[in-house]
Amino acid sequence: MDAQHVNFTLLIHKNYNIMTLYQKTLGDFQQSYIGFAALVIIGQSCLGGVAAMYILANGNSLAQMLQLGFVVVTCTIVNVGILAQLTPKTVFNMTIFSVVLSILAIAINVFVI
Helix, strand or coil, X not given: CCHHHHHHHHHHHHHHHHHHHHHHHHHHHHHCXXXXXXXXXXXXXXXXXXXXXXXXXXXXXXXXXXXXXXXXXXXXXXXHXXXXXXXXXXXXXXXXXXXXXXXXXXHHHHHXX
């Protein structure tokens, strides 16, 4: 077995584990949707607020305002999705996107800028 085949096999195994984690977490989210919806609203709104704080701490140029707009819109869309009673899978995927975007905005404004 060559090294390239081993690396490809490890990559497939990692992707399988990520998808298994996704499916298990989605199942738990769907099973207790009402409770998780409340936690999602509180958690991602707070995380979005922290991201907004770090973005605005670096000034108010066009770049910061675009970042702030993306964070605010994604957090708002998640909250609207919950209130509009979209499917749990849709809300779950939007929540993941919102959290990743907020963490990315925090990381960019703390470590890069």
